[in-house]
Amino acid sequence: xxxxxxxxxxxxxxxxxxxxxxxxxxxxxxxxxxxxxxxxxxxxxxxxxxxxxxxxxxxxxxxxxxxxxxxxxxxxxxxx
Numbered sequence: 786x787x788x789x790x791x792x793x794x795x796x797x798x799x800x801x802x803x804x805x806x807x808x809x810x811x812x813x814x815x816x817x818x819x820x821x822x823x824x825x826x827x828x829x830x831x832x833x834x835x836x837x838x839x840x841x842x843x844x845x846x847x848x849x850x851x852x853x854x855x856x857x858x859x860x861x862x863x864x865x
Contacts, residue, residue, distance in 0.1 A: 786798075786799065786800050800817075804825065804836065805836050805838065808821050808825060808833065808834070808836035808837055809837055811824070812837045812843065818830060818833060818834070818837075821833055821836075821837075854864045
């Protein structure tokens with residue numbers, strides 16, 4: 786991961802953090818925990834629960850606003 790980040794010119798981060806983020810996003814999108822468990826390849830539910838981090842209502846609103854702005858920006862750039 787260090788080499789990939791260096792080549793991409795981004796600050797080093799751990800891939801494992803992406804697994805946690807993805808699991809939390811799925812959980813906050815009401816994906817059943819058994820499905821998240823299967824995607825992550827965990828044998829027991831307890832391990833999956835460690836991955837789940839609640840996202841506050843304010844954070845979800847901020848993410849929705851960002852996604853909407855990104856979509857609108859992307860749509861506008863392709864109209865020209």
